[in-house]
Amino acid sequence: MAEARTRFAPSPTGPLHLGHAFSALTAFERARAAGGRMLLRIEDIDTARCKPAWEAQIFEDLAWLGIDWPRPVLRQSTRLPAYAAALGRLAAMGLTYPCRCRRADIRAALSAPHAPVLGPDGPVYPGTCRGRPMAEAGPDDAIRLDMRAALARLGPLPAFTDTGPAHAGRHDLRAETLVDTVGDVVLARRDIGTSYHLAVVVDDAFQHITEVVRGEDLFPATPIHVLLQALLGLPSPAYHHHRLIADDTGKRLAKRDDARAIATWRAEGATPADIRRLVGL
Structure with missing residues (x-):
């Protein structure tokens, strides 16, 4: 039987926010529950907008959340x-x-x-x-x-x-x-x-992804x-389109919402447990 594999695939074009935390934690925990692994993929084909500093921030934020992944990561630019x-x-x-x-x-x-x-x-x-x-x-x-x-x-x-x-x-x-x-x-x-x-x-x-875990906004794709x-x-994997994390007005979070960035919460003294609570885990 094939190993269960999910993936988290952010683009290094800005800071990860609470919505990214929810998606990454969901993919990580679904893979772990199935005895498998979550892979990290860096979607950096838009070279004009992708920055090494944002990629480094992705690694730091995910590790702080308690998420682990196999190295090296796959970069789309390669x-x-x-x-x-x-x-x-x-x-x-x-x-x-x-x-x-x-x-x-x-x-x-x-x-x-x-x-x-x-x-x-x-x-x-x-x-x-x-x-x-x-x-x-x-x-x-x-x-x-x-x-x-x-x-x-x-x-x-x-x-x-x-x-x-x-x-x-x-x-x-x-x-x-x-x-x-x-x-x-x-x-x-x-x-x-x-x-x-x-x-x-x-x-x-x-x-060899067996389940694609991503936001329900991508279901139409x-x-x-x-x-x-x-x-x-x-091969066609299974899909799990999860709920989206919204702001206080009900609007879906975007990378421009820096106030919701994981790094901002960390700087203000939040813990990984606080982040899990904020996203409903």
């Missing part, structure tokens, strides 16, 4: 060839196309007569560049997945299981939902050569990931 290989496989299947549209172009195409449908990445792409051959791809192009072609290639669609409080149960992928409310997602941004969706799928398989797993012939 994995670009693996992402390129996965993108090449999808391109060889005829499932990708280059897209030259900027955000303003997409907004203009969706401006009338109805409000745009919002998907996991924002307004669902209207397909302006669909049909462009990959031979035309250049440095100013993003690479998108042709969702209809991908669904046609798979035939029967896969399903995934979630054990989180808001989405517990089996979830079948549905073609009409993926076309209408997800659309042709970006697989490679023009500035970094990959995307969150592609990188997370490749890395979860590489690290999970069908994209399960679809990519099926297309690439990768």
Whole structure:
């Protein structure tokens, strides 16, 4: 039987806050309860925003919380060839196309007569560049997945299981939902050569993750990931989308909320037990 493995995958673009503490502790304790391990992955492909000082702070905060992880950690910045290989496989299947549209172009195409449908990445792409051959791809192009072609290639669609409080149960992928409310997602941004969706799928398989533990705000992205797993012939882990930690007004915490940063609580004399109490553990 495979070892149980979860992962915590922060980006070093700012301080960890109480929401990160809850997610990391949840992943760590679920792995430990199953006799396995939590892996730490540094999602640093956005090199313009990622800073070594924030990465060092991640290690310090997690250790202070009592969380341990195997060394060395996996950094996405070292994995670009693996992402390129996965993108090449999808391109060889005829499932990708280059897209030259900027955000303003997409907004203009969706401006009338109805409000745009919002998907996991924002307004669902209207397909302006669909049909462009990959031979035309250049440095100013993003690479998108042709969702209809991908669904046609798979035939029967896969399903995934979630054990989180808001989405517990089996979830079948549905073609009409993926076309209408997800659309042709970006697989490679023009500035970094990959995307969150592609990188997370490749890395979860590489690290043999058996359960993905993350916030319920990422639940809408999970069908994209399960679809990519099926297309690439990768194993599909179980999922646990946990509740989000909000501020006093009910708004989800973000990295810009420095007052909620773990380091701030530590500096004010809080203990790891205080943090656990604050996040409801």
